[in-house]
Amino acid sequence: MKLVRPGGLLIYDNTLWGGTVCWPEEAVHESKRELRKHVMEFNRLISADHRIELVLASIGDGMNICRRIF
Template structure:
């Protein structure tokens, strides 16, 4: 992400895994950036990438939360201090929760800023007829098709699907 161009200072990342996208975001943030709140239930996976984050000298930019994302996001919303305070959110967590994350992120991400959803093309299966979809892809395809349709019709965001990797949907919050 071109964080320097976007003047991003405060971000959320839901679903960190080994921290590749987290490291990329941390490296791209401006020097004056506050921090990245990185949320994942699996601390062990995050620790795999931690030496690379440390070697890059960006660990101080990361507030790592071992938790389910709903707990942290609900706390932010309930306390009211974080509403509309994030410049960017990257979502790569449990696909069946993307719709619920979207509801919460619309309260937390500033108007005019971006929410990015990873894996929205789901191995290309979102464009395949049902009979061509392999069994391993069934779990996520239903949720991603729902999300893609919802975002295309949601007049609160302007969205674009980028066909890199496994698909990335970028949503600019309009209101």
């Protein structure tokens, strides 16, 4: 966030990761669980950041559109 000025946009792709972030862990193939965990942690961190406004576009694998507000 330090590199983004107030009013600047950040766009993150693949935040829904094929819907797997909403599935129970046992429904996700074992080979994908570690990456899924990182995607979920990123989503949690970005949604808790009070410096940004966040919109999730559920297009394809999901896209977060963030605007730094301060």
